[in-house]
Amino acid sequence: MPTVHSSPYLHMDNPAILSLIRATPGEKPRKSSSGGLMRVFKIFPMLTSGCKMVTLLGRPKKPLLKDSATTGTIFGYRKGRVCLAIQDDPHCVPMFVIELPMLTGLLQKEMASDIVRIALESETKTHKKKLLEEFVWAVYCNGRKVGYSIRRKQLSEDELHVMQLLRGVSMGAGVLPIPNEKETVTSDGELTYMRARFERVVGSKDSEALYMINPDGTPGPELSIFFVRAH
Numbered sequence: 214m215p216t217v218h219s220s221p222y223l224h225m226d227n228p229a230i231l232s233l234i235r236a237t238p239g240e241k242p243r244k245s246s247s248g249g250l251m252r253v254f255k256i257f258p259m260l261t262s263g264c265k266m267v268t269l270l271g272r273p274k275k276p277l278l279k280d281s282a283t284t285g286t287i288f289g290y291r292k293g294r295v296c297l298a299i300q301d302d303p304h305c306v307p308m309f310v311i312e313l314p315m316l317t318g319l320l321q322k323e324m325a326s327d328i329v330r331i332a333l334e335s336e337t338k339t340h341k342k343k344l345l346e347e348f349v350w351a352v353y354c355n356g357r358k359v360g361y362s363i364r365r366k367q368l369s370e371d372e373l374h375v376m377q378l379l380r381g382v383s384m385g386a387g388v389l390p391i392p393n394e395k396e397t398v399t400s401d402g403e404l405t406y407m408r409a410r411f412e413r414v415v416g417s418k419d420s421e422a423l424y425m426i427n428p429d430g431t432p433g434p435e436l437s438i439f440f441v442r443a444h
Contacts, residue, residue: 285438294315
């Protein structure tokens, strides 16, 4: 699998994506002074197996979580592939779940750049489905193509386990207890997660974007997820 570390602007030349990107191509990424969820996610390699508590953030100085905000969860075993789940409500079944073609550890390294852009492009040209109902997606991370993924029709046991554990969590990051039947299986490492609220922006019926809402009030999103359908 090729490395995914690259400039956040490399190959992001799809017109639909460019119309949704809020920073201009000449703008330098801004460093977050106080951290936020992604900075918590970066320290996962230092967490021990005894750290099973959910790491929740304190209440922001001003209300940032709108009722219309979308919940996004990135999770996976430390040595396994990372999954993305999107929910209108953290108490409801996800409307979109996909296993990305990249390892959790590689995504954590990519987050060291402080700006992460994940783009999912559907090459389907029939347009008979709603955008997030498409199944096959080409996946890019910071402009570098990392492979293809297929949207889940049903949650796997591990995915259902994570959604149930995080049912009452709006935002946070940490290590989750693994299912009881897998207690003796340690080859994939710990089950890590990051959950945040996102502002959902619909560009057209063929393009959408999710911008992470920073809980500590720092300017600019640290994580953006784009969905684009080819014309």
